[in-house]
Structures are given as C-alpha cells and as structure tokens.
Amino acid sequence: xxxxxxxxxxxxxxxxxxxxxxxxxxxxxxxxxxxxxxxxxxxxxxxxxxxxxxxxxxxxxxxxxxxxxxxxxxxxxxxxxxxxxxxxxxxxxxxxxxxxxxxxxxxxxxxxxxxxxxxxxxxxxxxxxxxxxxxxxxxxxxxxxxxxxxxxxxxxxxxxxxxxxxxxxxxxxxxxxxxxxxxxxxxxxxxxxxxxxxxxxxxxxxxxxxxxxxxxxxxxxxxxxxxxxxxxxxxxxxxxxxxxxxxxxxxxxxxxxxxxxxxxxxxxxxxxxxxxxxxxxxxxxxxxxxxxxxxxxxxxxxxxxxxxxxxxxxxxxxxxxxxxxxxxxxxxxxxxxxxxxxxxxxxxxxxxxxxxxxxxxxxxxxxxxxxxxxxxxxxxxxxxxxxxxxxxxxxxxxxxxxxxxxxxxxxxx
Amino acid sequence: xxxxxxxxxxxxxxxxxxxxxxxxxxxxxxxxxxxxxxxxxxxxxxxxxxxxxxxxxxxxxxxxxxxxxxxxxxxxxxxxxxxxxxxxxxxxxxxxxxxxxxxxxxxxxxxxxxxxxxxxxxxxxxxxxxxxxxxxxxxxxxxxxxxxxxxxxxxxxxxxxxxxxxxxxxxxxxxxxxxxxxxxxxxxxxxxxxxxxxxxxxxxxxxxxxxxxxxxxxxxxxxxxxxxxxxxxxxxxxxxx
Amino acid sequence: xxxxxxxxxxxxxxxxxxxxxxxxxxxxxxxxxxxxxxxxxxxxxxxxxxxxxxxxxxxxxxxxxxxxxxxxxxxxxxxxxxx
Numbered sequence: 001x002x003x004x005x006x007x008x009x010x011x012x013x014x015x016x017x018x019x020x021x022x023x024x025x026x027x028x029x030x031x032x033x034x035x036x037x038x039x040x041x042x043x044x045x046x047x048x049x050x051x052x053x054x055x056x057x058x059x060x061x062x063x064x065x066x067x068x069x070x071x072x073x074x075x076x077x078x079x080x081x082x083x084x085x086x087x088x089x090x091x092x093x094x095x096x097x098x099x100x101x102x103x104x105x106x107x108x109x110x111x112x113x114x115x116x117x118x119x120x121x122x123x124x125x126x127x128x129x130x131x132x133x134x135x136x137x138x139x140x141x142x143x144x145x146x147x148x149x150x151x152x153x154x155x156x157x158x159x160x161x162x163x164x165x166x167x168x169x170x171x172x173x174x175x176x177x178x179x180x181x182x183x184x185x186x187x188x189x190x191x192x193x194x195x196x197x198x199x200x201x202x203x204x205x206x207x208x209x210x211x212x213x214x215x216x217x218x219x220x221x222x223x224x225x226x227x228x229x230x231x232x233x234x235x236x237x238x239x240x241x242x243x244x245x246x247x248x249x250x251x252x253x254x255x256x257x258x259x260x261x262x263x264x265x266x267x268x269x270x271x272x273x274x275x276x277x278x279x280x281x282x283x284x285x286x287x288x289x290x291x292x293x294x295x296x297x298x299x300x301x302x303x304x305x306x307x308x309x310x311x312x313x314x315x316x317x318x319x320x321x322x323x324x325x326x327x328x329x330x331x332x333x334x335x336x337x338x339x340x341x342x343x344x345x346x347x348x349x350x351x352x353x354x355x356x357x358x359x360x361x362x363x364x365x366x367x368x369x370x371x372x373x374x375x376x377x378x379x380x381x382x383x384x385x386x387x388x389x390x391x392x393x394x395x396x397x398x399x400x401x402x403x404x405x406x407x408x409x410x411x412x413x
Numbered sequence: 414x415x416x417x418x419x420x421x422x423x424x425x426x427x428x429x430x431x432x433x434x435x436x437x438x439x440x441x442x443x444x445x446x447x448x449x450x451x452x453x454x455x456x457x458x459x460x461x462x463x464x465x466x467x468x469x470x471x472x473x474x475x476x477x478x479x480x481x482x483x484x485x486x487x488x489x490x491x492x493x494x495x496x497x498x499x500x501x502x503x504x505x506x507x508x509x510x511x512x513x514x515x516x517x518x519x520x521x522x523x524x525x526x527x528x529x530x531x532x533x534x535x536x537x538x539x540x541x542x543x544x545x546x547x548x549x550x551x552x553x554x555x556x557x558x559x560x561x562x563x564x565x566x567x568x569x570x571x572x573x574x575x576x577x578x579x580x581x582x583x584x585x586x587x588x589x590x591x592x593x594x595x596x597x598x599x600x601x602x603x604x605x606x607x608x609x610x611x612x613x614x615x616x617x618x619x620x621x622x623x624x625x626x627x628x629x630x631x632x633x634x635x636x637x638x639x640x641x642x643x644x645x646x647x648x649x650x651x652x653x654x
Numbered sequence: 655x656x657x658x659x660x661x662x663x664x665x666x667x668x669x670x671x672x673x674x675x676x677x678x679x680x681x682x683x684x685x686x687x688x689x690x691x692x693x694x695x696x697x698x699x700x701x702x703x704x705x706x707x708x709x710x711x712x713x714x715x716x717x718x719x720x721x722x723x724x725x726x727x728x729x730x731x732x733x734x735x736x737x
Binding site for chain 1: 693696
C-alpha cells in the first residue's frame with residue numbers, strides 16, 4: 001500500500017495529544033481509577049479508564065460543549081489533534097477530504113441518558129437535537145462539520161474491530177482515488193450505567209481489583225479476571241505517500257496491509273481453531289508483501305478475558321512459528337483499558353509512537369503469566385527497541401477479526 | 414543401494430503396509446457402498462476448472478495425512494476425482510506407505526521420496542522439483558500434526574508453480590494414531606472433497622511467509638469442507654425454505 | 655434570583671447563536687432578527703436551567719422573543735429540587 005499516516009490525535013485515559021500519550025506509554029502509566037462518572041457501588045466491577053484531562057472547550061465551540069454527545073466530542077478532539085499533528089491548518093481541497101470513524105457503543109450512552117429524561121420528565125425535556133445525535137454516524141459527521149471535510153463521511157460499527165476496520169477501509173478509499181486525505185480512527189464513550197451494567201452482568205469486566213484500580217487491567221496474567229472498560233478516541237490523518245512527500249509532511253508510518261475476516265460462528269467469542277483470525281493477519285502481511293519474520297512488534301488485542309488471551313497467543317504461535325517466543329507482544333489495554341470501538345485506533349497510535357520513538361510499550365500488571373500465555377509480553381516496563389514493522393490485532397463480538405500492519409517510513413522524519 | 418539395516422526395517426514395514434493396504438482396500442470398498450458424497454459434482458467441476466487454468470503448470474496438491482483415506486473413499490465414489498495424471502508422493506512414513514500402496518493398487522503413478530540415505534533423498538527431491546506435472550502429497554505425515562513444515566514450503570517454492578490445498582473430510586471415522594494420525598472412514602459416512610484456491614509459489618519466495626500462506630490455505634480449505642459436511646449455509650437455507 | 659439574569663441570558667444566547675453579546679443585547683426580536691429557531695431556543699433554556707440552577711416551565715418561555723422577557727421569567731423561576 002502507498003498510504004501513510006501523517007498525523008495522530010489521541011484522547012485517552014492516560015493522556016490527550018501525542019506528547020502526553022507517548023510519555024505515559026513510556027512510563028507505563030495506568031489510566032484505571034475508581035469510576036467517577038456515576039456511582040458504581042452496586043456493581044461487581046467498580047473501576048474504569050476515564051478520560052480525565054479532556055476539556056471539550058479546547059476543541060469546539062461552547063454550544064457544542066453543552067449539547068454534543070461525549071463520544072462525538074472525543075472524536076472531534078482526536079480529529080483536530082490529528083490535523084495539528086499533520087501540520088494541516090486547512091485542507092488544500094475540502095471536497096477531497098473524507099472522515100471514516102469506528103465506534104461500538106456510539107451514541108448508546110447518549111440515548112440512554114436522554115431515554116431516562118424521556119421517561120422521567122417527558123419528551124419536551126429531551127434534547128431537541130436528539131434525532132441528529134442519536135445515530136452512530138454523528139461521530140463522523142460532527143468531525144466533518146467542525147473540520148470542513150466535504151468528501152465521504154461515515155461511521156463503521158463492527159464492535160471492537162470498528163476503528164481498525166475504519167482505518168483499513170480508509171486506505172481503500174485513498175487507493176481508489178476517492179479522496180486525497182481522510183480522517184480515520186474511532187471513538188467510544190461507553191461509561192454510562194447501561195452498557196457498564198450489562199458488561200458487569202456478563203462477567204466480562206475485572207472485579208477483584210476494586211481496591212487497587214491501577215492493577216485491574218491484567219492482560220495475559222494468570223490472575224486476570226476481565227477487561228477494564230474505558231473511553232477515548234484515536235484519529236489519524238491518512239494520505240497517499242506521494243502527496244505527503246510533495247507537501248513535505250512528517251510521515252509517522254506507512255500502512256502496509258489490512259486484513260478483516262469473520263468466523264461467522266459466535267456472538268461473543270472467536271472459533272477455537274483460529275482459522276479466520278489467522279487469515280486476517282496473513283492477509284495484512286501479504287498486502288504489505290511482508291514475511292512474518294519481518295515483524296518486530298505486535299500490539300495485541302489483549303483484553304485480559306479468559307478467552308481472548310490464550311486464543312490470541314495461539315494465533316501468534318501459528319503466524320510466527322519458532323520465532324513467536326522471542327517476538328515482543330504487548331497489550332496496551334493494560335494502560336488505557338478497553339476502549340471498545342476505539343481500541344484499534346488507540347492501539348495503533350501506541351504502536352506508531354513506539355515505532356517512531358524506539359520503544360516497546362509494556363504490558364502492565366503481568367506479575368505471573370497464564371501458563372497458556374507463553375510469549376514475551378514486555379511485562380511491566382517499556383523497553384527500548386527498533387521497530388520497523390509492527391502488527392496490531394483487534395477481535396470483536398460477532399467473531400470478527402481485523403489486523404493492521406504498519407511499517408516505518410523509508411525516510412523516517 | 415539402500416543400506417541393509419535400513420533396508421531390513423524398510424522391507425518389514427513394507428510387508429506390514431501391504432497387509433494393511435489389502436485390508437483397508439476391502440474396507441473402503443464396503444464403506445463406499447453406503448457412503449454419501451457431498452457436493453461431488455461441484456468438486457469434479459472445480460477440478461476440471463483448475464485443470465483448464467493450470468493444466469500445463471507444475472502443481473502440488475497438498476493435504477493432511479488424516480485426509481488420505483477419506484480422499485481414497487472420495488475417489489472411489491467419483492472415479493475421475495483423482496485423475497490419473499496426478500502422481501502421489503510416497504514417503505517412508507507408515508501413513509505414506511499405506512496411502513501410496515492403496516493408490517498403486519488403483520493403477521495411479523507414485524513418486525518416491527526417501528529419507529535415507531542422504532544421496533537418495535537429494536535425488537528424490539531433485540526429481541520432484543523437476544517433475545513437470547501434478548503431484549499429490551500429504552504434508553504432515555512426519556508430524557507435527559496438521560502443520561505445514563518449512564521443507565514443504567521450500568519444495569513448493571523451488572518447483573516455481575502452484576500449490577492447491579486439498580481436503581477430504583468424513584463425518585464418521587475411526588481415528589488411528591500410527592506415527593501419524595489416520596482417519597479410517599466408517600460405514601454410513603458422508604464424504605466431501607474440496608480443492609482450495611491455488612497458491613502461487615515462486616522460487617525465491619520468502620519461505621516463512623509461504624509456509625504461513627500454505628498452512629492458512631489448507632486450514633481454510635479443511636474448515637470449508639467441514640462446513641459443507643455439516644450442512645453449510647446452502648443446506649440450512651434449503652431446509653428452512 | 656441573581657440580578658445578573660439578563661447578562662446570563664445574553665451570554666448563553668450568544669454562545670448558542672455564535673454571535674457577539676452586544677448583537678444579542680441590542681436585538682428586538684430573537685427569532686426575526688437573530689434567526690433563533692426552536693432547537694436553539696431549547697438549548698438556551700436548558701443551559702439557563704443548568705447554569706442558574708432553576709427549573710423553567712417550558713411552555714412559559716418557549717414563545718418568548720426577547721432577552722428582557724426571558725430574564726423576567728427566569729427571575730421568577732423556582733430553584734431546581736433535589737440535586
């Protein structure tokens with residue numbers, strides 16, 4: 001592929017903007033705290049990864065601060081930061097700019113809040129813009145409205161692979177010549193009682209670490225007991241390599257390949273055989289004409305659920321064979337939590353920061369690995385390393401699988 | 414000449430293999446009388462299409478050793494499914510001896526791939542690389558189970574042609590572990606034979622990537638065949654309509 | 655009710671309509687002159703409630719068309735109960 005990333009914007013539980021995010025990754029900071037958005041005392045899990053340093057008014061007009069759903073606010077902030085990072089004050093031709101964002105929870109939290117108002121106080125008390133904000137497409141269209149993108153603007157919703165898919169599809173739009181620039185990534189703000197409660201009931205979230213929130217997200221650890229739900233956004237400016245060179249833009253990474261598959265088997269988990277999951281990775285490598293031997297680092301989906309971590313480990317054994325035990329694999333969900341539809345974008349951002357700055361983001365809290373998880377997970381602390389090629393995987397409800405492979409640009413600047 | 418010690422063991426194993434082959438051959442004939450072929454016409458059409466596309470090219474049909482006997486069963490039910498121009502590779506594993514022995518009984522050509530001595534192995538490999546036609550090979554006869562090994566990926570690349578994943582699946586079988594895993598179809602089984610997408614194997618291709626792609630291709634073909642056997646989407650749709 | 659109700663109303667309308675406060679203050683008709691539609695009006699009323707901690711009877715204010723009238727209703731409004 002000839003698509004490059006020239007800017008990134010992240011709004012995450014460990015920092016907003018590339019410098020803050022990067023510093024937190026390097027230090028191995030946990031973004032998990034006791035949930036403050038609402039009272040969690042009735043739930044088994046009482047922790048979450050909230051975005052705490054985000055001031056919406058820094059990114060959008062005051063009127064939007066009050067009314068726009070948080071999921072869209074985070075998206076707009078991510079997109080604005082990405083544009084700044086790409087040194088773009090304005091688009092050369094706004095009609096050639098698209099927005100393609102992924103979300104899973106999407107406007108669900110907003111719908112829930114407004115639904116409560118409807119039931120308790122009647123329709124007149126509901127937000128008058130509800131119909132325009134209640135659909136998931138709002139996260140992309142608000143970015144378009146506020147950042148003047150007049151090309152194709154839409155939202156992908158494919159559970160936890162949403163933003164990985166959005167980035168992959170964005171590459172296809174660029175390669176097809178449909179757009180010159182595209183803001184691609186994802187946003188999710190699921191920290192409202194409805195989704196939180198249902199994940200809690202499902203037993204999918206960590207529950208034994210309420211007294212030590214920063215230790216709750218424990219991917220690959222023997223004593224892991226589920227994910228930590230988080231919120232955030234990750235957005236990238238993507239463009240063709242030639243165009244980026246023409247305008248002397250800083251190239252952060254090249255997107256080498258994207259693979260997406262579905263086991264078409266189960267509502268929640270992947271098929272144990274991993275055939276389709278592996279195919280997503282193989283497809284991404286093939287598109288980039290890369291060998292598994294070329295991969296220097298893997299940012300895993302690594303949710304810290306009982307099912308995901310050994311499953312994913314087995315996939316990496318299949319793909320990387322004898323080299324698997326020596327290949328660094330980490331889960332940055334140990335730091336930022338599980339951002340649902342935004343996880344792939346934020347994890348790609350972590351991967352690219354590591355590639356750009358020469359370090360492997362760590363897996364926190366990996367005191368004792370699960371015996372079924374036998375790879376080098378970069379436990380506890382970041383490690384200096386040269387990353388030329390990296391893989392980022394995402395797996396989602398509906399037995400979806402997605403993989404992105406990124407490569408350091410030839411003229412890394 | 415084969416060294417006498419290896420030759421002695423080899424001859425012993427050959428004798429055992431011959432007995433087993435005779436027994437299995439009779440068994441498969443009986444099973445064939447009650448077996449049900451799933452998608453047989455589609456498999457035939459697929460093979461014809463592959464032949465039209467790749468007729469003059471070097472092709473390796475590769476499959477798991479556990480699919481070898483089901484493949485024979487499939488071929489029994491559809492005579493032209495394993496065309497006589499496909500030569501099968503006989504290695505010195507138990508599974509290899511048994512399956513190639515059975516193929517030989519049906520008059521199909523067999524190519525040897527000896528393990529020892531080294532010179533014989535080198536010569537056999539060289540012959541396989543140069544063989545201009547279609548070859549069939551079980552890739553995990555030596556283990557590990559259901560794994561495409563690096564040597565096979567190298568062989569495929571050096572032939573500079575195509576590799577086609579081949580699956581033959583049955584839903585009623587005994588599983589026997591004799592060095593490798595063999596599946597012996599039972600009476601009343603369904604059987605389906607499936608050819609995957611041809612994989613271009615260029616000489617000079619990266620062996621790690623090719624190994625992975627070959628593995629993936631065969632995994633997918635087997636998964637698709639298993640789905641077809643379970644009824645698949647088409648049959649479910651028919652049932653509900 | 656604080657004496658600066660007018661200032662608050664003006665400021666919140668200015669934010670909603672994205673125009674200078676002076677322009678809002680001098681307008682004689684919010685609808686006719688500033689183009690405030692029903693969605694913008696509802697947004698302003700919700701913002702007023704939130705900022706001043708009052709509960710408005712929406713039917714009393716939705717038809718109002720100038721700042722002084724809105725401020726008058728706001729001054730008479732009762733404080734929000736509960737949280």
